[in-house]
Every structure is written in C-alpha cells, then in structure tokens.
Amino acid sequence: xxxxxxxxxxxxxxxxKYVGGRMRDPLFxxxxxxxxDAGLTSxxxxxxxxxxxxxxxxxxxxxxxxxxxxxxxLVNPLQG
Numbered sequence: 001x002x003x004x005x006x007x008x009x010x011x012x013x014x015x016x017k018y019v020g021g022r023m024r025d026p027l028f029x030x031x032x033x034x035x036x037d038a039g040l041t042s043x044x045x046x047x048x049x050x051x052x053x054x055x056x057x058x059x060x061x062x063x064x065x066x067x068x069x070x071x072x073x074l075v076n077p078l079q080g
Contacts, residue, residue, distance in 0.1 A: 001054035004031070008060055016062040025062055028052070 016025045028051055035047035055061055 005054040011062045
C-alpha cells in the first residue's frame with residue numbers, strides 16, 4: 001500500500017464525506033474493495049487498516065485541514 005500511495009500526487013477533498021464519524025472517500029472505497037476482491041484481505045473494512053496508514057504517512061489523507069460540520073460536509077474553521 002505504501003508503494004501505491006507514493007505514486008499518488010494528491011487526494012481531493014471534494015468527494016470526502018464523514019458519516020457516523022467515519023471518513024468516506026471514493027478513492028479509499030475503491031482501493032479497499034479491489035484489495036478485498038483480490039483476496040489480500042478478508043473484507044474491504046480490513047483493507048482500510050492498510051490503506052489509511054499508508055496514505056497518512058505520505059500526508060495524503062483528504063480533509064487533513066478540514067473538519068466535518070453537522071451536515072457531514074467538510075469545512076475549514078479558519079475560513080469565514
């Protein structure tokens with residue numbers, strides 16, 4: 001996963017949502033499904049245990065400067 005994340009330049013915040021306190025992002029959802037479908041993990045949820053830390057290590061987690069509001073949209077608290 002670290003090799004994959006090192007090939008990514010950026011991850012867009014545009015599609016990232018927070019649902020029930022959990023981040024939902026199409027890139028991570030797709031990767032986790034592909035990893036699970038390939039039989040590398042028993043589930044997509046387990047695959048996220050490998051994907052998220054790799055992207056975090058590369059500073060690529062979406063919304064790292066943003067926080068979810070009560071509607072699940074990401075907002076920057078420093079912008080008015």
